[in-house]
Each structure stands twice: as C-alpha cells, then as structure tokens.
Amino acid sequence: MSHKLSEVRIKNFRSCIDADLKLSGYTPLIGYNNAGKSNALTAIQWLLRKTSLDTKDFFNPASSVEVEGIIDGISQDILDQMAENHRSSIVNYISDGKLRVRRVQTTPNAKVATINISVWNEAAQDWVPNPNGIDNALKSLLPEPIRIGAMENAAEDASKAKSTTTIGKLLSEFLEPVKTAHGTELAGHLSEVSRRISSDGDMRFGELAVIDQNVNQKIDDLFPGMSLKLHFDTPTFDELIKSGSIKVYENQNQGRDFSSYGHGAQRSIQMALIQHLAEVKRGAGANLSTTLLLIDEPELYLHPFAVEQIRQALLALSQNGYQVVLSTHSAQMVTSEQAKSSLLIRKCNQRGTYARTRLSDAIQMIVPDSTHQMEQLFSLSHSTQVLFSEQVILTEGKTELRLLPYIFERISGKTLGQEKLALVAQSGVRDTRKSLEILGAMDLPAKAIVDLDYAYTGAVSDGFLQTNDPDINASKLILQRLEQQGLITLHTNGLPKNGVVKAAKAFEIFANEPDAVIHIENLHNRLKAKCIWVWTKGAIEAHIGTTSKDELAWAQFKALVDTNGLQTTCPEPNTLTDLVQWLST
Known part of the structure; x- marks a missing residue:
C-alpha cells in the first residue's frame, strides 16, 4: 500500500469523547458489545464523506464534533500522478509525506455546505480552513470509503444497489x-x-x-x-x-x-463479493488512490472455514489498493501476524470509547527493536485469548495450561472466559517481567504464575526481590543442610541444580522442610503483591497430587476430582482456592 490513513483522533462523536486510533493496512478493532467499535468506523467514514450529523451523533451537543486524520506515505511519485489542480491544493501542506486533515461540525443538523475540512500547516503551526480544491484533492488520495455494516440493512442494500450502498x-x-x-x-x-x-x-x-x-x-x-x-x-x-x-x-x-434468504446466506453473498474484489485487485499494480474498506463484523453468520477465507481476502485487498478497518468478535479474523496492529477497543464512563496501546507500540516501549516478545505472546493460539480478554494470566507450565481452566471452573463455578481471563503460556519464566510490563503498557492487567525456583532466580534478576533478601539467605542455609544430608545438589550460588535429584525435585524437597515454610510464605506474599503467584510446594503438581506432566496424568486427575472432589483429591486444596480468588480479583 503506497499511502494510508495512519492515525485518527475522534472527539465528541457518539461514545468517542476523545479517542486516538492508530491504523495499519489491516486493522481489526476488537472489543465487547457496545464498546463503540462501529462508532469509530462511522467517524472515519464521516471524515472522508461529508454529511450532516444530528443530535444523537454528538456526545455533548454543546460542543463540536471533530475528527482528525493523518494520511501517511504521500510520496513524490504519488504527487506526480495527481492532476495539477489537485496537487497544488495539498502540496504545501505535506510534511515528511504526511497530510493532516480535520473535519468539524459545530452544531447538530448543520447545513452540509458549512461542514468543511481543514488542513494543518506545519510551517505556521495552525489549521487552514477549507483550502481551494481540498475536497477533490483528498478524493484522489482517499475516495469515499466502502462501508459494510452488520446485517440490519443487508437485504435492502443488496437488492437496491444505489451508488451510496x-x-x-x-x-x-x-x-x-x-x-x-x-x-x-x-x-x-x-x-x-x-x-x-x-x-x-x-x-x-x-x-x-x-x-x-x-x-x-x-x-x-x-x-x-x-x-x-x-x-x-x-x-x-x-x-x-x-x-x-x-x-x-x-x-x-x-x-x-x-432479501428472501436468511442472514447467513445474505452475509455469505456479501463476503463473496468482497472475495471476488480481492481477486480482481490482486496483482493489478499501483494505484494513485487508496480506498478505505470499513466493515462491521465480517465473520457474522459465517461458517468457521468461510471466516478464514474472508480474512485472507481482506488481507489481500489490504495489499492491493485498499486499507481495511474492521470490527470483530472472532479470533479467526486475527492471526499472530495481525495481533501486533490490532486495536483493543474499550469504553468506560470517564473516557468513553478508547483504544488501548497496540502490542507493537507497547513492545517498542519496553523492549525496543525486539521481536522475541511478539513471538512469545502472540502465536496464533495466544492472540486468540489475549486480544479478547480483560486480564491475562501468564504461566510457565503445561500442567497449568491444561488443568487450571478445569480447576478454576470447579472452584468458582465460572469459566475463565466468563471472567474474561486469558491463560497464556510463556516461552520461558525469564520473560515474566517483560511480559508483565508489555501487557501493562497496553493497559491490559496481567498476573503470572511461577514455580518456586523463580523466587530465588528470576525474581532477583528481574528486580522483584533483592539479592541479599533475608528470606532467600535463610533458605540457602536450609538448602546447604539438605545437600550435606545427600538429598540434593547445589550450584556454587547455593541454589539447586540437577544432581542427586533434578533441580525441580530439590525445590520440592526443600518446600517440605518445616523451617522453610515461613521463608517461602514471605517470598510468596511479597511477589503476590507484584502480581506474581509462586507455587509454595515447588510446582503445581505437588499441590494437586500428580507425579507426571502428561495427558494420562491430567486425565486421571480430572477423573478423580469428578468422582471425589477437589478437597479429597488434592494434597493442597486450600492453596488452589486461594489462587482462584486471587485471579478473580
């Protein structure tokens, strides 16, 4: 795509009090019902298609509606292709390939002729209202968007194909x-x-x-x-x-x-036209204009396989003269490649509709120029959960991934999904701090669940605990005693390593020492205050009573719980209850 609408700021439009949206060639807007996703799409459409807004379109009728956009990527080659009168209307306002425009309507039901567009003059640091020929110049760069709404008017839209539909x-x-x-x-x-x-x-x-x-x-x-x-x-x-x-x-x-067909057939036909458009445009070559395609829930009423086909068609369009911005409730519309540019749309009383920081921007804030966190957090399976959650639970073990959803539902009576929690496996426990910081930068609350060894290794290197922490020092004395007894093997730093037993088993042996309990609890509580839960018995297996990490052990655990209940099956049922309560708060 040669140029696109890279950023939009929406003020006082419906639920958007003051919302900033950063857009890419393919931008999914993800949020719960009534978060304002469709309002954002309509505001973008209004920026490029002048119409008169009525009272219902104003969040506060006493203030103006303003929608500001930045068109990025306007190269000299694009300017050279434009008609001279169009080029002369905008060339003096382009800075670093960017043209900043703003549409304002001061009162509801204003005459269309009074709703003009302004451009930003970088040299004067001021807005220039309605430069001569600006509307036609903008249309040559960004023609009137194609808006595909949800199904309310699909039948009328398709059977009466007027030019505006x-x-x-x-x-x-x-x-x-x-x-x-x-x-x-x-x-x-x-x-x-x-x-x-x-x-x-x-x-x-x-x-x-x-x-x-x-x-x-x-x-x-x-x-x-x-x-x-x-x-x-x-x-x-x-x-x-x-x-x-x-x-x-x-x-x-x-x-x-x-109109005589059901919503599923109607939506399928609509999307089939979109697919054909993608095929028509694929490989068509460069084009002066970029057409915005604004779609509400393209996956609506479609079979899962059809959703994937539509996603690929829209991606193809985004690379062939179209910029696609869509609202969605389907993880199938977002692969790991698009997760970084997806916008999490939320709404609250104070801010109205707003977009959380994108993953790509959060990563650059925490670990600049790094791709590792992207790979770790947003593989296909991860993006499916994280982008549609209100809180992320990071974990390092396969057993947690397989059994925590089951345990959570048994104790709370609700699924993780009902509580809007996403369970995500980290690629390594050493990523805990960076992962928490990245999600925090996205304004996405997160907690981590780690094995006991993290309290003595990762928590120190991550800066959550001090190297000379008194509880860590006291724990090392106990570990030395266990080594002297021939039960475990230690590194030169005084912490377990594979030897007489594996390091993980050594921490489990250590956790069963009566004089170690108080120190482990102290570390557990201090890390819990930093949104990190430590398994005080070493790992989850010691708390639920399994001896291996495989499908058979997990299936046997579920069968025993179904028959006997958690209290009878688990050696540490109270710990599991505490964990579920902590995750739910």
Missing part, C-alpha cells in the same frame, strides 16, 4: 473493466434506444406519436397553442450500475430476491 460501490468496482472495454459499444446501443423513446428522437415509436397526438387534441381545447410529447430518459452506463440488483438462483430455478 455497499453493493452499488462493489458493482462499480467490478464493472469498471466492462465500462472500459464496452463503454463505447453500450453508448451506441443506448443512443439507439434514446432515438426511439426520447421526445426529440428521430426514430420515435409510432405508438408514442399517436399518444402525443390524442393527448394534445385535449390540451388544445384547454390551452390553445400548448402541446406535449412523452419523454423517457435513457440511462447512462453509471446509472445502470446504480440501478443494478442481485438475484439468487438455486438449482437453476427462477431467481429470488436477495
């Missing part, structure tokens, strides 16, 4: 090659029709002349000297497109109106 715009896109190839031929045919039915046609049908004559005899009695001729306008090619419609055929039967 989704189907009308898509038909116009499809038929442009037809117009190029056959415009002259069709114009000739239409001219022949006009000669036969227009009032001044030189080959008018005789029947029309007879009607004219009979009517004029009666008019002459009432208004001498006055006469009439029947006249029928012949449509142009563009007008034919505007009047186009869609008929649906099944098994070669007679075509039925689009």
